Amino acid sequence: AEEVLGNNLEAIDFYTKQGNGESTIYVVEFAGSQMDGSWYVTVCYCFGDNYMAEFIGVNPYSAADCREITIGSARSFRELGKAGQREGVKAQGMGQENWPYPYLHNPFAIVAYYMDAEAPHFPSLERSASDYEIKWKDKGIETIVRALLEKDSGPVMSSDLDRYESFYVVGWLGDFYRIGMGDRMMEIPSDGLTIRTLEDLQEFANLVSLTFEVRDFTDVSPLSGLKKLKYLNLMVSPKLSNLDFLNGMPQLEELMMWGESYPEIKDISVFQGMDSLRSVMIILPGIKDISVFAGLPNLETLWINCHKNVDAAPVIAAGQIKNLMINTEEIR
Structure with missing residues (x-):
């Protein structure tokens, strides 16, 4: 020694x-x-x-x-x-x-x-006993993970990803993607890098934080399998039509969807019962009824841009929401 x-x-x-x-x-x-x-x-x-x-x-x-x-x-x-x-x-x-x-x-x-x-x-003892080689569903996600692991070839095992609680992909910066896992952050060329599905993210058994900002991406349904997620920063195509993927995130505390507007979303009942939520920042120009947020007991921050005729009275009256902004107007 x-x-x-x-x-x-x-x-x-x-x-x-x-x-x-x-x-x-x-x-x-x-x-x-x-x-x-x-x-x-x-x-x-x-x-x-x-x-x-x-x-x-x-x-x-x-x-x-x-x-x-x-x-x-x-x-x-x-x-x-x-x-x-x-x-x-x-x-x-x-x-x-x-x-x-x-x-x-x-x-x-x-x-x-x-x-x-x-x-x-x-890795957990259970995970070690059932360790397996990941069969990638998406070449783009595989490229990102291998770059961050510094593993150009050879098998990537399920337990290789157990140490990582955060995953970060920002793809609107021009000719490069900014990517990260855990404390490791880097930039890689965007040329030839295409992400078609997020199914591979379900291989992260301990993922609690996800940032995914790729403006031409539409299908985020695989995120519903991320049951341990506590923080989600999402910026995808304005063609996104629903928030059903939130159904599988019982521990989610912070939702950031502030970088893009989602006019095709007409139903936000998915938020009902998401009692772990502490912060929501989202742009939903088609939504008039935001009363669902008033019933979330731990919600302290709500920034929402929505329909100009929104009925804001329920959330204004909700005492637990300490930081409230509606349609760029700071209420408190």
Whole structure:
């Protein structure tokens, strides 16, 4: 650990935890600093007659989270009942000559790699057990995801996307798209990039934030499968005819549809019962009745441009709406 981290080694600890039944989990835990931040590493080992299992957690934010997830994964391990096979090449250097299990990682040797890379979130145990290669429905979305993953070829697995809670696509900027996943943001040429369906976004099992701004796009129905979504910033074709895709978003807190007008939408009853909504900004010139918003208990912000003969009395009377603007007139 000192050879890899030097003076940046902050702490190191060795201890055991109770596993399943009478099994013991052997734990190595340490922390290192870099660029005014800390990285936390937890490594767990389980040993049996026919197996040796290793679990490595790396987290740039919380030692407690790293410890909980890694030890939890180790505790979930079940022996498969098959003879263990020792495969791979013995590593050299970094103290490996003194490491008694040569086919496992030396936990200290991985630090230099992870210190300069994004720390991956571990997929859920259920997701790991059913991991599969994504069969892309849309070439444009595949191109964007591969660019952000820096993976030009080879399979993209379902668990590769588990670490990402946000997805960002802005395609009206001219000759480039601005795209992002998690903390990673970049620009790619728009030439030859066409998005025809959003079905692939359902592969993001933990998506809570989505920005999608592509003005010639019309079919957003696949978004109804994003059940964990809390923030949606949507700007698509003015030919959009309904808001039915919101039916599948029970946790949605913020809806931003302020960049484009949607005159063909005539029914907004979909908002009824969306009690998690805190903010709605939307342009619906064909809507006269906006009383549905008055019944949303957590709605604090409503900006709406709608029909000039709108009956605004119900939402004006709604005390929970603290920031209200109707047809560019700020009410309060």
